[in-house]
Amino acid sequence: MKDPNATEVAGHASQSASVTRKADRPLRRHLASITGGSSPASTLTMINDWALHLASAPDLQITLAQTSYAHWVAWLGFVARGCPESPDQHPIAAQKGDRRFQNAAWTKPPYAAMAQGFLLLEDFFDKATSEVPGLDPAHDRAMTFLMRQMLDAMAPSNFLATNPEALVRTVETHGANLQKGIAAFLNDYQAGWKGATPARTQQLGLDVACTLGKVVFRNHLIELIQYAPKTGKVHPEPILIAPAWIMKYYILDLSPDNSLVRYLTSQGFTVFMISWRNPDPEDATLGMDDYLTQGLLAAVDYITTVTGAEQIHSAGYCLGGTLLSIAAAALARDGDERLASMTLFAAQTDFTEPGELSLFINESQVSFLEDLMDAQGYLEANQMMGAFQMLRSNDLIWSRVVRSYLLSENDTPMNDLMAWNADGTRMPARMHSEYLRHMFLNNDLAAGRYQVGGHAVSLRDIRIPVFGVGTETDHIAPWKSVFKVHSLGHADVTFVLTNGGHNAGVLSEPGHKHRHFRVHTTRDQDNALSPEDWLETAALEEGSWWPSWAAWLSRHSGPKGAPPKMGRKLADAPGTYVMME
DSSP, X not given: OOOTTOOOOSSOTTTTSOOSOSSOOHHHHHHHHHHTTOOHHHHHHHHXXXXXXXXXXXXXXXXXXHHHHHHHHHHHHHHHTTOOSOGGGOSOOOOTTOOTTOSGGGGSTTXXXXXXXXXXXXXXXXXXXXXXXTOOHHHHHHHHHHHHHHHHHHOGGGSXXXXXXXXXXXXXXXXXXXXXXXXXXXXXXHTTTOOOOHHHHOOBTTTBSOSSXXXXXXXXXXXXXXXXXXXXXXXXXXXXXXXXXXXXXXXXXXXXXXXXXXXXXXXXXXXXXXXXXXXXXXXXXXXXXXXXXXXXXXXXXXXXXXXXXXXXXXXXXXXXXXXXXXXXXXXXXXXXXXXXXXXXXXXXXXXXXXXXXXXXXXXXXXXXXXXXXXXXXXXXXXXXXXXXXXXXXXXXXXXXXXXXXXXXXXXXXXXXXXXXXTOBOOEEHHHHHHHIIIIIITOHHHHTXXXXXXEEOOGGGOOSOEEEEEETXXXXXXXHHHGGGGGTSSSOEEEEEESSOTTTTTXXXXXXXXXXXXXXXXXXXXXXXXXXXXXXXXXXXXXXXXXXHHHHHHHTSOOOBOOOOOOOOSEETTOSGGGOO
């Protein structure tokens, strides 16, 4: 057991281990800094592979020629008829969720012709980069993605001369929108494209991260926050939440009306939250093992020692959930029974199908990224968020360009989720390299090769109840990938699939409009279900999934009694680490 009153851990574990570097490569590091960590070799290899296989597929070339001809004839007919406004007479419809051409001005010539021509072009190149015979499936998906990114940048909605809404705004404001747009562009450029900071519109501890509590434990890597109980009696098992350290912890404690922490304390639970330190260049050698021992396991030691609880409930979000599954497997291997249950929010344990994020991750790309991190000591938040934004470039990049620089709608107040999303953190070089290699490249955890304490751990050793949450439109941790937790352990798994994305689906407080979810429990002895079969079996319910989770926790908890005493205060919540820039 670690000393629960310790305030600092001397030194960093594994300081002697170097970041994954085979040799000093200053020129590659310089090139990596120019490209932002993107490997030119990886991109060129993918394009060459696609081009060669397309060149050796005459049948597909003929099909593409026929598609091009059909699109051209349909577009010419549409223009010859005067670009009728009826959607039934459009050559092609925009995909679901595409809001670029929703304004009424896009239904009138010549802008209707531009919009339809562009959508037909997108359709053609989607076919040209999909299902090319013999092409490596990874290159097939990556080429489709790359072409989509190129076309997204060329959309007529992105340019003043071809955006009717922007032209009208320019006339109405006598060019003031462009003047403000240029000022916004310059501000973003000078800020390094990091966007607005939450301090500008949301104050930590007052507007967000404002649930009452105090920091009761601190070491070099974490502050552990204990929240004040809101009920006279609580279950004897505290809840430890491990958020991802890719962003600040308070995604689960945003505004009072959508704070998961506040909700749990109102349901009779004692809640502890890990707040991760924002690493600097001196933390470059922090690895996954440090995050496990100084982070999650240190918190478990403190909670069980100070509260006297024999067991605790554990919950992990995204990367924090992956780390939690490693901890649960290690504790199970060692016969440590302090975890009563494990909950995973949009967290992957098997990375064979990690979604579009895998398009950025291969040996060439990871090696190049390691060179970039070697020069910096960490991966910058904006460098990492750029990859996430590209997964939804229309919504997260180009729509913002249009709103801010062409329409001058950059005065929209920042809500709590936007504030959190702008409050990024860095990733230590060694940890990020180990995470990419052990999980995305080698899938060591699911394969039983990942080592803790010099010995491999297996998720099959986990026999505590598991509650998993996937979200329908998650681009970071696709729900079918999260669903794989069913086949990795010997545990009863209750799985929830909720509408929304990686963040909005988890923030599903009671009373939130237009929320629904599916839920089903698969016992360890039950026959396995595929994701598709699970969809047919799971019960569809309206509203928030939070009450279902709270009820599940209650069923796996002891009877309520007096709450444990608050630990010795080191600082008031939200603490000091969350304030680190």
